[in-house]
Every structure is written in C-alpha cells, then in structure tokens.
Amino acid sequence: MSHPEPVARRMFDLVEPIGMVPYFADESDEALMSLGLRNQWDAYFAGRAAPFGRAVPAEVVHAVFYNFAPGEVARHLPRVWDLTTPEAALAARERGCVAGMRRILGELADDPGVARAGDLLLRAATSAPVEGRALFAALRALPVPQESVARLWHAATLLREHRGDGHTVALMAEGIGGTEAHVLHALSVDMPAQEFGRVGHLPAAQLTAVIDGMRARGLVGTDGWLTPAGRATKERVEALTDRLAEAPYNALSPSELDRLVADLEPISAAIRTVFPW
Numbered sequence: 432m433s434h435p436e437p438v439a440r441r442m443f444d445l446v447e448p449i450g451m452v453p454y455f456a457d458e459s460d461e462a463l464m465s466l467g468l469r470n471q472w473d474a475y476f477a478g479r480a481a482p483f484g485r486a487v488p489a490e491v492v493h494a495v496f497y498n499f500a501p502g503e504v505a506r507h508l509p510r511v512w513d514l515t516t517p518e519a520a521l522a523a524r525e526r527g528c529v530a531g532m533r534r535i536l537g538e539l540a541d542d543p544g545v546a547r548a549g550d551l552l553l554r555a556a557t558s559a560p561v562e563g564r565a566l567f568a569a570l571r572a573l574p575v576p577q578e579s580v581a582r583l584w585h586a587a588t589l590l591r592e593h594r595g596d597g598h599t600v601a602l603m604a605e606g607i608g609g610t611e612a613h614v615l616h617a618l619s620v621d622m623p624a625q626e627f628g629r630v631g632h633l634p635a636a637q638l639t640a641v642i643d644g645m646r647a648r649g650l651v652g653t654d655g656w657l658t659p660a661g662r663a664t665k666e667r668v669e670a671l672t673d674r675l676a677e678a679p680y681n682a683l684s685p686s687e688l689d690r691l692v693a694d695l696e697p698i699s700a701a702i703r704t705v706f707p708w
Contacts (some may be wrong), residue, residue: 432653432681433574433681434680434681434685434688435546437673437674437677438677438680438688439594439673439674439676439677439680440673441596441692442590442676442680442692443673443676445692445695445696445700446552446587446591446695447700448592448699448702448703449532449583449584449587449588449696449699449702450587450588450591450592451591451702452528452531452532452584452649452702453475453478453479453524453527453528453588453705454475454487455534455705455706456527456530456531456532457531457532458527458528458530458531458534459474459478459524459527459528459531460474460532461527462478462523462524462529463477463478463520463523463524463527464524465523466513466514466515466519466520466523467514468511468514468515469514472507473507473510473511475507476492476507476508476511477503477507477511477515477517478520478521478523478524479493479496479513480496480499480508480517481511481517481518481520481521481524482517482521482566482570482572482573483486483495484517484570485509485512485516488508488509489505489507489508489509490504490505492504492508493505495565495596495599496566497567497602497604497612498609498610498612498613498629499609500610500611500633500637501610502543506645507585509658511549512621521573521694523654525576525581525584525585528581529578529581529584531584532580532583532584532702533580535702536580536698536701536702537701538655539697539698539701540580541579542670544693544694544697544698545580545583545694545698546579546582546697547577547690548583548691548692548694548695549579549580549582549583549585549586550582551683551690551691551694552583552586552587552590552695553575553582553585553586553589554678554682554683554693555586555590555680555682555683555691556586556589556593556679557571557589558678558679558681558682559593559678559679559682560678563596563600564592564593564596564597565596566592566595566596567589567592567593567595567596570588570589570592571589573585583698590676590679593676593679594672594675594676595673595677597671597672598668598672598675600671600675601668601669601671601672601675602668603667604671605664605667605677606648607664608641608670610630610633610638610641611641611644612679613627613629613630613644614630614638614641614642615629615645615650615657615661615664615665616653617630617699618650618651618656618661619655619657619661619662619665619668621656623655624638624642625638625669626654642650642655645661649661650664667704672694682702
C-alpha cells in the first residue's frame with residue numbers, strides 16, 4: 432500500500448545507524464581482519480563485495496559502488512580473495528556486526544522490539560523489486576539470519592544498499608560522478624572537500640581537478656563553496672533518492688509502520704550515541 436506521506440526519509444534516519452555498524456563498530460573490522468586481511472580497507476571491500484563472490488572483477492565492483500576514486504577498488508579486489516573467501520567474509524562480517532550491536536545496545540538487544548523490528552524491516556526489504564539494483568539483488572540472494580539481532584542488521588543492510596543503488600541512479604541522472612558525489616556532500620554540509628574523509632586522502636591535484644570540473648559546470652563557486660545551482664542539484668539528488676527508496680515500505684500497513692518506528696527509535700538512538708555522525 433502507498434502511504435499518504437512519504438516515509439523513506441524518516442526510515443532512513445532510523446535504519447541508517449544500523450546499516451552503518453560495519454563501518455564504525457570495531458568488532459566488524461576485527462572479525463574480518465582475523466581472516467588474514469591486511470588493513471581496514473581490505474575488510475571494507477571483502478565484507479561489502481562478498482555477496483558478488485570472488486569471480487566479479489574490480490571494475491564491476493567499482494561501477495556498483497560508484498563513488499570510489501579510480502583505482503581504489505583494484506588495490507583490494509580481487510587480492511583479498513587470495514587471503515580468504517567470500518563465504519568466510521560474510522560470516523565474519525555478520526558475526527562482528529552482531530557483537531558490535533550487542534555491545535552498544537546492552538540489555539536492549541534482547542528486547543522484543545528488536546525481533547519485531549527485524550521481522551518488519553525484513554518484510555519491507557524483501558518486498559522491493561531488484562531490477563536495476565545490483566548490490567541489493569546480490570544481498571537478497573544470501574540466506575536470512577534467524578538470530579534476532581543478526582536478522583535486524585541484515586534487514587537494515589538490505590534497505591541501506593537498496594537505497595544506495597537508487598542514490599547512484601539519482602547521481603547519474605544529475606551528471607554527478609563518483610568522486611564528485613563526495614565533494615557535493617562535503618560542501619553541502621559546509622565542510623571543505625579536502626577535509627572529508629572519503630576524498631581528503633586523494634592527491635591534491637586529483638581532487639582539485641574534480642572541483643575545477645564542478646566549478647566549470649556552475650556547481651562550485653570561485654569561493655570554493657556550492658553555488659545556488661550546486662545546492663539545488665544536491666536537493667534534487669536527495670529528493671529522487673527518497674522517492675526511489677519508498678517502495679519497500681509500501682509492504683507495511685500504517686499501523687505496522689508506526690510499530691516499526693516505535694521499535695526502531697530506541698535502537699537507533701542508542702547507536703547514534705556511540706558513532707560519530
């Protein structure tokens with residue numbers, strides 16, 4: 432059913448903290464690194480790309496992930512599969528994320544609301560069409576965990592990647608490239624691009640060339656900040672991303688959605704107190 436008001440943005444605020452657990456909880460990296468990986472970026476690519484299996488080349492993962500600078504994916508894939516297997520990476524990632532969530536949530540981890548939220552989120556996630564959403568489709572093919580915290584994390588990850596695949600569509604529709612997406616986001620929150628973690632490590636000349644290209648298109652001004660056209664572009668990207676993320680929640684009735692929001696609020700709040708949003 433279609434809800435009278437858009438819900439994707441509200442659900443993003445509640446689901447995203449859970450979906451971000453692999454990238455902020457030490458337990459996730461530790462579990463993956465125990466497989467013999469060399470560093471945290473090995474862990475990132477092994478964990479996130481594992482649903483595709485070992486045969487998918489770096490070029491394909493780069494295209495799906497979209498917002499990494501040229502060559503960054505290839506520094507880790509397929510080399511990580513000489514050290515471990517996709518199956519082991521998936522198991523370690525889940526194990527580490529569950530441990531991290533249990534540490535953060537404490538007694539709340541065993542609250543009945545966790546199981547309810549996991550079931551409702553999973554129903555929403557598995558109702559969404561997979562067409563045009565490569566990473567979401569790969570995750571959909573994985574077995575669903577039965578343990579309640581693992582189930583909630585898995586459902587949130589499905590919805591995060593469903594939204595992420597749609598976000599890529601929105602960026603492409605506006606002609607925003609992968610590295611440009613990070614610059615656009617950083618400047619939209621009044622952070623110099625050079626200070627933004629996902630691009631700040633790039634060679635200065637490479638990042639300058641990206642910003643110069645955005646300036647030539649009228650997105651960045653001579654002062655280095657977004658122009659009105661740049662901010663309007665960012666707003667259109669986010670609006671389309673929200674619209675493309677609505678479909679999963681149409682599987683839930685208004686009362687189920689209310690129940691889901693009520694159950695997710697304390698979970699999300701607890702995670703937000705720990706991670707540097």
